[in-house]
Amino acid sequence: MTYSRRRTLALGLGGLFVTVVPMRVSADAQGLIAAFTGGAEIVEGALHITAPEIAENGNAVPVTVACPDAVSIRILAPANPNPEVCTVHFGPLAGSHSATTRIRMAETMDVIALAEMPDGTFVQAAANVRVTIGGCGG
Numbered sequence: 001m002t003y004s005r006r007r008t009l010a011l012g013l014g015g016l017f018v019t020v021v022p023m024r025v026s027a028d029a030q031g032l033i034a035a036f037t038g039g040a041e042i043v044e045g046a047l048h049i050t051a052p053e054i055a056e057n058g059n060a061v062p063v064t065v066a067c068p069d070a071v072s073i074r075i076l077a078p079a080n081p082n083p084e085v086c087t088v089h090f091g092p093l094a095g096s097h098s099a100t101t102r103i104r105m106a107e108t109m110d111v112i113a114l115a116e117m118p119d120g121t122f123v124q125a126a127a128n129v130r131v132t133i134g135g136c137g138g
Contacts, residue, residue: 029078029112036074036087036114037122045123047073049113058105058131066098067115067123073099079109105131 033042047067055061063085065073075085080103088099103111110126117123 029076029083029110032076032078032083033112033114033124036116040120040122042114042122042124045115045117045121047113047115047123047125049111049125049127051111051127051129053128054130054132055105057133058107060102061105061111061129061131062100062102063111063127064098064100065113065115065125066096067117068097069118070097070115070123071118072116073097074114075099075101075103076112076114077103077105077109078112080104080106085111105129107131 045067047065047070050064050066051061063075065075065088067073070090072087072089074087076083077085085103086099086101090097105111108128108130110128112124112126115123
């Protein structure tokens with residue numbers, strides 16, 4: 001097979017395009033929630049999530065979650081390349097059932113918190129955070 005100058009240039013630009021332009025994988029929020037809950041029903045509860053309405057920079061967005069008597073809490077950022085931010089498990093001697101972290105956010109999205117209660121039920125809360133400058137390479 002012979003390569004013309006035009007074909008060589010097209011192949012080179014195609015390879016450059018693939019390496020420079022990041023490919024985004026869209027995470028399915030409902031799938032992530034179902035994986036954590038095992039398909040169980042989500043009920044109303046006392047789960048509180050605190051996050052800023054507007055984040056000037058998506059590199060470090062502070063998020064606090066609290067749920068009295070929770071066994072574990074999971075934080076999700078569905079529009080991020082890695083949507084599962086963290087899972088915190090609380091033992092019987094935990095002083096408070098809350099956690100604070102900083103999330104790197106790619107774009108404006110709803111940050112979702114899920115809490116597993118001792119009786120096996122799940123509670124969900126969400127906070128919308130608008131990001132002006134993305135922190136995940138955006």
